[in-house]
Amino acid sequence: MTDTSLLVLLPFLAALAATIHARGAAGWGLAGTVASAGLAAHLALSVHASGPASIAIGGWAAPLGITLRADGLAALMIAMTALVGLGVCVQALAAWGLRPTAVEDPRRARMRMGFWPLWLSTLAALNGLYLSGDLFNLYVTFEILGLAAVGLTALSGTRRALRAAFDYLVAGLAGSLLLLLGVALAYAAAGRVDLGVLPLLADSAAGRIAIALIVSGVGLKAALFPLHFWMPAAHSSAAPAASAILSALVVKGALYLALRLLLEGGLVADALRWGLICLGAGGMAWGSVCALRADRLKLLVAYSTVAQIGLIMLAISVAGDPLTGTAWQAAALLMLSHALAKAAMFLAVGRIAEELGHDRISGLNRSDLRPGAAEFAFAIAAISLIGLPPTAGFVGKWVLIDGLIGQGAWPVVALVLTGTVLSVAYLSRVVSRCLRGGPHIAPGARRPPWRAGDVAAIGLAFTALFMGLLSAAPLALLNGPLLS
Incomplete structure (x- = not known):
């Protein structure tokens, strides 16, 4: 070790x-x-x-x-x-x-x-x-992560990026304050802050308030609806490499902590669970509607992250006992598939904007430019986000829906399927323009040359595609015993 x-x-x-x-x-x-x-x-x-x-x-x-x-x-x-x-x-x-x-x-x-x-x-x-094995170290790592993420947001130096970085900083500091207050209350209630203390917090009023503060801070850092106000501008304004890191990886830290809180026994209150289910469903709906209305490609991808975070939080909220249920494994698989597909998407969007000189959705199908590797990578990543076989997204949704059916949670199954239909609607806006042929393509239209950025986008997109076929490897890790 x-x-x-x-x-x-x-x-x-x-x-x-x-x-x-x-x-x-x-x-x-x-x-x-x-x-x-x-x-x-x-x-x-x-x-x-x-x-x-x-x-x-x-x-x-x-x-x-x-x-x-x-x-x-x-x-x-x-x-x-x-x-x-x-x-x-x-x-x-x-x-x-x-x-x-x-x-x-x-x-x-x-x-x-x-x-x-x-x-x-x-x-x-x-x-x-x-x-990390204790709440205070989780807070410290969140602070470092948040400051680095703000720097990545502002890296391009544009006015829009700097404004988005400032909003990100304010939201991150607010989330950190809530998290720190929750950790302090947890210490006051139990006298220690290792993760093993989480099941004990539900036994006191101070402990329950600590859990609520920690979850609120996590929701703000994860851009959970309606605390997502800072995220679309931050992710859509950053440089492509930075956007991929922010959307694919940084938000996963907060989602991981929410899942870990559940597994350690600190997120079992029914009121809190149903509240997160409602917020997750709201995120799926609002993120999808905003993605349908977006006029820029990077903004569409950013709002799709709001919707996907809602889906993952929904999976986290309905997860039961890790020894008997599989919904928590579905949440982990959805985080994995989202990370691979969303990183591929943002890298592909960067290349598309470089090829066209803009990222307006209405101008994607230009007559003098044939679809290239970046457009293909975007389409493959979209298939994984939608959850079509044999992608990792399909495996995650299959495990989630199977667990929900086993619990008899048919309303939640309907929410997941509705979110899937909405993702088809907003992603097809781009895929149909990127990949279709027809008379709008001029006979002498050029095909964009390959770049190393295309290799990265294609590689991550195909990893998301074939991870469904190789899902035995992550499932083998998740099926092992968990530390508590």
Whole structure:
């Protein structure tokens, strides 16, 4: 289990090196990402072979010390982060290069040097969040994650991006304050903050208030409806690589914490559960309606994230006992499929905007340009988000609906199916324009040349597509025992 601490320490050290040696930031970023991916793969294999494990940093165990814990759920989330990170790094290298050129645009140089420390800090914070064994360390990793995410949002330096980054910062600070108040109340109620204290919090009024504050902070950081006001502008204004990280990975930290709260026994109150079901359903409906009305491609993809977060929160809310139910596994699989598909989508949208010079949906089917690799990657990712076989999205929805039918929760099944129909409606707006032929395509229309960004988008899209066929691997991790 020595690789668990390295999963947190190594990206932080690489971020520091990339900051100090700015001209070689891309090299440090690539090395840190690849090394972290290797450690993530080793951790997943170790957990699958030997079961969950934990390590007390410095030999100080809970409740006084810092404990890192790795079970199947944590290992899957870390592997998901590493996989998406590799794809994003390929796109970033294609966009900004490995080394500065003799004559380099100042804006491009700023983005190249700024992206890698921010990405490595995000990677370290996510790994630390997934491995944290107590609420206070979860708060600390959320703080680091939030600050890095704000930097990624503002990376392009445009007025719109800076305004969105400010809104993101305000929302993140509000969520952090709620989270910190919840942790403080949990400590006051139980005298400790390790995750094992969560089942005890329901026994006191202070403990129940602590749970409510923590869930409120998580909802704000996850952009759960109606607390999503900051998210569409932030995700749609950032650079493509940054948008992919924000939408595919950063919001998963909050969703993971919500799922972990459920699994540890702190999210079992019926009133809270039904409240989250209503908010999840509202997110699916509102995000879908806004995506249907969006006139820009990046804004459509951003609003689709609001809808997908609603679906994932719905799966988290209806999950029961992890020893007898499978809805929590469906939530984990939906997080995995959404991360792969949404990263592919944002990378593809970046390439489409580069090819066309804009991202207006009405102008996607230009007569002088044939559909290229980016359009194809978007279509494949859309199939996974909709949940068609054999994609990972299909497996996640199948496991969810099967569990709901077993519980007799037919109204929730209807909500999931309605959300699926709505996703078909807004995604078909783009897919139909990107891939159709016909008289609007001129006989001499050119086909866009391949770029490394296309490889990243295609790779992530096909991973989401075939993950359904390879779903035995993540399910094997999730079927193992969980730490409590």
